[in-house]
Amino acid sequence: MxxxxxxxxxxxxxxxxxxxxxxxxxxxxxxxxxxxxxxxxxxxxxxxxxxxxxxxxxxxxxxxxxxxxxxxxxxxxxxxxxxxxxxxxxxxxxxxxxxxxxxxxxxxxxxxxxxxxxxxxxxxxxxxxxxxxxxxxxxxxxLRVSSRHKMIESIFATGVPFGGRGDLPQTLQDLARLMPTCAGVRRWGSAALDLAYVAAGRYDGFWERRLNAWDMAAGLVILREAGGLVEPIDPEGDILSGGDVIGANEAIFDSFAKIIRD
Incomplete structure (x- = not known):
């Protein structure tokens, strides 16, 4: 290209x-x-x-x-x-x-x-x-996002807070709601690659809180251009300044977002 x-x-x-x-x-x-x-x-x-x-x-x-x-x-x-x-x-x-x-x-x-x-x-x-x-x-x-349309067939990526960060309980609650509904959750330690992997169809969705702009800026445009939907977890927020992001293919986005935003 x-x-x-x-x-x-x-x-x-x-x-x-x-x-x-x-x-x-x-x-x-x-x-x-x-x-x-x-x-x-x-x-x-x-x-x-x-x-x-x-x-x-x-x-x-x-x-x-x-x-x-x-x-x-x-x-x-x-x-x-x-x-x-x-x-x-x-x-x-x-x-x-x-x-x-x-x-x-x-x-x-x-x-x-x-x-x-x-x-x-x-x-x-x-x-x-x-x-x-x-x-x-x-x-x-x-690159194209995956075509999976069933949550139970989908795998997701996130970052699990470390070092005593205050948002750990929130992420554990996310996992408790999400994991019974899907095929698995991965935590590989690079938000940039997590977003790129959703764009490539390797993951079906990604969410994380308290990221910095440089962690995800490039990944956001890559995922959008691959046909994915990307929004702040708080629908009224801003991704880059707020640091909270959720992204997935269009077919499962609403179901996935409802679980994370619950």
Whole structure:
């Protein structure tokens, strides 16, 4: 699929950062004896990847704004456009040597995410989309959400709060309502990839609370362009600023959303 100049810049930046992270990922296993050492190493890998992405994107589009997980936000000369970047979504997986993490890059225009890239460098899977041009995997494969229309046949993904976060009881209540109605729930530790997997039909739906904009911005446009429905869990809320999201194929969305919103 021939993308726009902006999308090509995003893909190039994601690949460059991904190569750096893959190289660092091979070293993680040697650091497992020291959690502090491994944590510091991964933090440096994360920051280095963001620097690579920022250099690539801002060199190509110096007037755009910036929002990154590590570097925070910067206003651009063009107030209508902003890059939203998570250089390493799935840091805990990376730290533990689990090959399920991604580079996430999105472009926002006038408050709407119009292009997104989620690069799973460990598996060499590049998910990407632009508004109005569909969603794709590795240039040739068009992405479509699953066609399942029965909850009992569907599997869902979410993130389970950790480290004493206050929303754990709410998520456990979600699971108690949802799990009897479906074929399973997965918790793989990367919201960006969860959204991309719904777009690819690997999962049938995804929900999570208290995410950051950079965790999901790219995944939102990829899922929408693959034919999925994406809304805030609170119908009156805003996904990017509120951080609560629910997405699925159209056939099961209403049933799924009713359970989560109950």
């Amino acid at each position: 021939q993308g726009s100049a902006n999308l090509n810049v995003m893909i190039k930046a994601a690949r460059k950062a991904g190569r750096s992270l893959v190289k660092d990922f091979r070293e993680v296993e040697n650091l497992q004896v020291s959690m502090k050492g491994a944590g510091d190493f991964v933090s440096r890998a994360d920051i280095a990847a963001e620097e690579i992405i920022k250099n690539e994107l801002m060199e190509a589009r110096p007037n755009y704004g910036w929002l990154g997980e590590e570097g925070g936000g910067e206003e651009g000369k063009d107030p209508t456009r902003r890059w939203i970047v998570d250089p390493l979504d799935g840091t805990t997986n990376f730290l533990h040597g689990l090959p399920h993490w991604a580079v996430s890059i999105a472009l926002e225009h006038k408050g709407e995410v119009v292009a997104g890239v989620v690069f799973d460098a460990a598996k060499d899977e590049m998910f990407f989309a632009e508004k109005g041009n569909g969603a794709w995997l590795n240039d040739q494969q068009r």
